[in-house]
Amino acid sequence: MTIVFGGDGPAREELEQAARNRNLDARFLGFLDREELPAFYASLDAFLFPSPVETQGLVALESFACGTPVVAVDSGALRDTVDDGETGYHFDRDDVGGFADAIERTLTERERLSENCLDRRASISVDHAVDQLAEIYAAVRE
Template identity: 65%
Template sequence: MPVVYPASDHEPAETEHPVASLAFPFYDGYRMAFPSPPDAVAGADVVHAHTPFGLGLAAVRLARRNDAPLVATYHTPTAEYAEYVGPDAVTGAVRRASERYERWFLSRADLVLTPSERTRREVRALGVDTPVEAMPNGVDTDRFQPTDPTAFLAAHDLPADEPLIGYTGRHGYEKRLGDLLAAAAGVDATVVFGGDGPARGDLEAEADARGVDARFLGFLDREEMPAFYSALDVFAFPSPIETEGLVALEANACGTPVAGVDAGALSETIIDGTTGYHYDAGDIPGFRRAIRRALDDRDTLAENCVARRPDISVGRAIDRLAARYRELLG
């Protein structure tokens, strides 16, 4: 299956096709592709867009050109990022413009998929009249499985004899990672951050100010991720804007429970009392209690996480998606 993506420093495989792109000026790390499908994918039976922007517009053109169904997966509510792309005075206008654009784009698809039921309801609330269905993405359970973390701990100089609380992903301000440091200040544990992003410097300063033993590992090789998750006693996830929270599922697949905010898709991704615990957004003492409960119940929660692996596998998600493609083609 051909995959089209914004050109970057990634070396494309035979079926991967980069499109010329520019750095997005308002959000570090994102790139905007030109809205033109490459000649190598001139013919298509089904076109599936994973962004409403440059490549999303290219997908609309390609689907029309081939009289093919257009499927759009809604990954990110762009309006939620309005406060990060301009001064406060224009946040409301940016949010409204984002919602109008999303409604316009999604209404041109034959089917809209969302990674969670809550996100499906949010898309419906935008006024989209296209069929909208919740279809979780799933995780690669062949890759993400319980792994001996001994070598990983030694390689990154992490303690093997005390609790580890961790997070991996983009260090963006919208992720509210400062809440994790505030909650961890009352827990006898080391906090481990994987990944990077614009908020990292402020997070490092906050950790120092709070006296939290926080380790910032930066970007990790994908091969290291199962050991990273397996090394943690609890994965902590304070971001309220997730449409699925894939890293929470990856952690669960490795047998690691999650303490996460009861907001966005994490309300569904985390099964409270089974694969982790929820807390109310902004409730730092509640976050601390969720972390402590997950630490106390780690063994039972880990067993539950491992038992749930077949339900969250990417193989199951692919089977569902392929069946839906066939239905669209009649």
């Protein structure tokens, strides 16, 4: 199994050392340009997002659009973005065992979850969002 880290930050050096200490096959890609993200998401079995800080849930939507289920902390925007058993699973903040369980469930159900994610692409597209906004605006103007 290979663990892939996309992005960069102050914990990278510590994470790299922890991976070496545990003899894990871990890849640290650093910052990814926007154009690289679809290939990144699509190459994953699951996108793991343990941070409680995600204001809009966009990373989960991007992952869904690429057919990749999400394991996310049950907090912030990800609480509403990820549908348990449909597009991935949640775990409680600071619950390492719950995180591991959510990963295992997601990997076990990956094929079905991936299909569900792909089925939602139309409903999470920019065009759909613009259409919804136009409908709201039209209703308010009446």
